Amino acid sequence: xxVLLGVTGGIAAYRACELVSLAVKSGxxxxxxxxxxxxxxxxxxxxxxxxxHPVLSDTFADALAHIEWxxxxxxxxxxxxxxxxxxxxxxxxxxxxxxxxxxxxPRGRRVVVAPAMNTEMWLNPVTQRNLxxxxxLGRYTIVAPTEKRLACGDVGPGGLAEPSDILAVVAxxx
Numbered sequence: 001x002x003v004l005l006g007v008t009g010g011i012a013a014y015r016a017c018e019l020v021s022l023a024v025k026s027g028x029x030x031x032x033x034x035x036x037x038x039x040x041x042x043x044x045x046x047x048x049x050x051x052x053h054p055v056l057s058d059t060f061a062d063a064l065a066h067i068e069w070x071x072x073x074x075x076x077x078x079x080x081x082x083x084x085x086x087x088x089x090x091x092x093x094x095x096x097x098x099x100x101x102x103x104x105x106p107r108g109r110r111v112v113v114a115p116a117m118n119t120e121m122w123l124n125p126v127t128q129r130n131l132x133x134x135x136x137l138g139r140y141t142i143v144a145p146t147e148k149r150l151a152c153g154d155v156g157p158g159g160l161a162e163p164s165d166i167l168a169v170v171a172x173x174x
Contacts (some may be wrong), residue, residue: 003028003170005045006098009037011151012080012116012160019079019163020050026167031069033057037084044104047141056077059097070104075173080116080160083127088106089113089140090130110173114143114166119156143169
């Protein structure tokens, strides 16, 4: 399966490396699209080495790359998905390489979203509304975050789901 992985900025971005590794070992072809903030946590070179494909992180490096990559993908997954990108998806904003690629996905293509954020951000009524909006669209599958001790020291929901659990959902999303 051709998997488009979106990586957003957050401490959980490093766990996306494990997701790429598991997907490739399972026989999937993976391309990675990163937000600018994600590149501050994990370098694109790590994903290029693991996936065997270049990473897309600059909307303007190739003005039509987002269209090509969207057509290539059989399924998309955003892991981790920050509160910021979750809000952009819910409102239809497309202002970076990741969100423009996701907006260009052909109709019928599924998007798996695995949020990761601070507990208060996860429980914020605006975030919960955005999740409902995505659910109403019928295109998005949410892999809920886990409850654990987070990088900030808080304990509660917000940790990225296990990469193996995310991949299992991706495998059934087409």
